Amino acid sequence: MDATVAVTSVEEVGSDTYAIRFDTPDGFAAEPGQFVKLGTEIDGEPVSRFYTLSSPTTEGTFEVTVGIDVEEGGDFSRFLADIEPGVEMSLSGPFGDQHYDGEGRVVVLAGGPGVGPAVAIARRALDDGGEAAVVYRDDDPAHGARLDDLRGSGASIAVLGGDDDLSAAVTDALTGAADEGVFVYGFADFVDDARDAIEAAGGDADDAKVENFG
């Protein structure tokens, strides 16, 4: 669907990382792991980018988490970094089929802003009575409070530094259970490393649900 949405809150959830929340428009529903296209005008030109849900549901409100890469990031993430409640944007979506689908155990591998879908999927799986493990790699990790909350609810959470090898943590997280779903979210370099780590752990990267941020 296409709609105009207004920002209801902006929370700094890490350095250069913001959780941006919107009221859910009538008729809009999405699963964690799906993404939306947000758009605005910058210097008179329409600009839009994709962002993945970081809320476990879209009931009442929904949220995305945006990581601003100060060196590599461009116009749209800089616009989002200065955003305030009340600002309107265009919304299209939801898009994507690499989303949570009721798996009994979720293992989410997240790089950078991929932590958004990681906290959303892990929280939703736990709320649905399932199990969750998150392996998150970032120079400067975000969403500490939600990761602590997930840990307190029984999730296994591994937070690695930006240059750390993923293999050991991914091997620990994967159980091979029949109802286990493996998810990967992040920019291209992280996706490549995560696929390698799944294979090294004896899993099949082609079975994972993978969303490459670009």
Ligand SMILES: Cc1cc2nc3c(=O)[nH]c(=O)nc-3n(C[C@H](O)[C@H](O)[C@H](O)COP(=O)(O)OP(=O)(O)OC[C@H]3O[C@@H](n4cnc5c(N)ncnc54)[C@H](O)[C@@H]3O)c2cc1C
């Ligand atoms: C399916 C999909 C889902 C996405 N979900 C999210 C999401 O949930 N949260 C989110 O923050 N972004 C997400 N993105 C990326 C987002 O759409 C933008 O590309 C990003 O915010 C940069 O936009 P920009 O206009 O600032 O920079 P652009 O001009 O579009 O990009 C500039 C360059 O910087 C790189 N880059 C930008 N930010 C980063 C970063 N943080 N780490 C590494 N490289 C970076 C880009 O790959 C590109 O090469 C998603 C992208 C896709 C395709």
